[in-house]
Amino acid sequence: MSESDLICQSYLIRYVLPLFIIIICWKYFGKYIQFSKFHDKIVAYVTNRIALSLNKSKYVSTLKEDLFQPLHYLSKTESKLKIVEIGAGSGANFKYYPDNSEIICVEPNGCFNPYFRENLPKRLQDKVKFVIGRAEDMGKIKTGSVDAVVCTLVLCSVDDQAQSLAEIKRILKPGRNFYFFEHVAAPSGLSKLCQYLIKGLWWRVGHCRTFSDTKQIVKEADFSSIDTKQCRVPVPIFVRFMKFGLVGTATK
Numbered sequence: 001m002s003e004s005d006l007i008c009q010s011y012l013i014r015y016v017l018p019l020f021i022i023i024i025c026w027k028y029f030g031k032y033i034q035f036s037k038f039h040d041k042i043v044a045y046v047t048n049r050i051a052l053s054l055n056k057s058k059y060v061s062t063l064k065e066d067l068f069q070p071l072h073y074l075s076k077t078e079s080k081l082k083i084v085e086i087g088a089g090s091g092a093n094f095k096y097y098p099d100n101s102e103i104i105c106v107e108p109n110g111c112f113n114p115y116f117r118e119n120l121p122k123r124l125q126d127k128v129k130f131v132i133g134r135a136e137d138m139g140k141i142k143t144g145s146v147d148a149v150v151c152t153l154v155l156c157s158v159d160d161q162a163q164s165l166a167e168i169k170r171i172l173k174p175g176r177n178f179y180f181f182e183h184v185a186a187p188s189g190l191s192k193l194c195q196y197l198i199k200g201l202w203w204r205v206g207h208c209r210t211f212s213d214t215k216q217i218v219k220e221a222d223f224s225s226i227d228t229k230q231c232r233v234p235v236p237i238f239v240r241f242m243k244f245g246l247v248g249t250a251t252k
């Protein structure tokens with residue numbers, strides 16, 4: 001056998017054969033493997049790591065303390081604060097809620113449950129309910145029944161942003177706030193180009209829009225007033241193009 005035949009044979013055994021075996025297995029046994037469950041587990045693990053590291057950032061802590069400050073004022077005049085947190089993930093915002101909060105977390109990915117329990121502070125132990133559900137359909141929550149709705153880094157992930165905002169507005173009591181902190185589209189330049197180029201992959205892997213025009217979407221939901229400001233999301237250097245953020249409140 002010549003040297004080139006040997007190289008060719010080794011190439012076939014190392015790369016083509018395993019690929020062939022994977023394709024055959026996928027075709028015949030793929031349906032028996034719960035790929036979506038596996039994906040959900042990975043997403044829950046990674047999101048929890050990201051949430052923990054974001055919460056350690058002084059910038060994010062201060063931003064969230066300011067954002068949720070009105071809840072603390074409100075908690076002084078109300079005996080109980082009914083809060084709905086959408087896409088609560090592993091519970092990145094629990095530490096910012098007042099003691100007299102009663103929280104419903106609407107989250108489609110049940111694999112967050114163990115992290116969620118781990119991050120739940122003692123003072124809120126009996127006051128939080130984890131409900132499997134989606135922002136687009138919160139039919140089990142009565143119209144005009146909650147004091148606050150919270151989304152942090154969620155509106156980029158929901159399938160239908162307009163429907164989610166309609167539901168958020170529906171469940172809020174009149175005069176109460178929707179609180180949000182989201183990553184958004186880059187205004188222009190190289191970051192915008194990167195967001196555009198990677199958008200398909202980002203959605204497939206992380207179920208997240210690289211460029212969401214959140215300000216416009218909240219505007220279109222027709223709240224009685226909106227107060228937003230641009231901010232920064234402290235992301236790792238290799239995804240710097242995702243650092244653009246928006247924080248704010250919308251009042252019903």
Ligand SMILES: C[S@@+](CC[C@H](N)C(=O)[O-])C[C@H]1O[C@@H](n2cnc3c(N)ncnc32)[C@H](O)[C@@H]1O
Pocket residue numbers: 047051086087088089090091092106107108109133134135136151152153154157158159
């Ligand atoms: C990037 S994580 C943010 C988690 C958490 N809010 C935080 O700040 O760390 C996005 C979250 O949105 C949730 N999500 C995705 N689609 C959703 C939907 N349609 N309704 C509600 N939550 C959704 C995901 O399961 C995930 O928990």
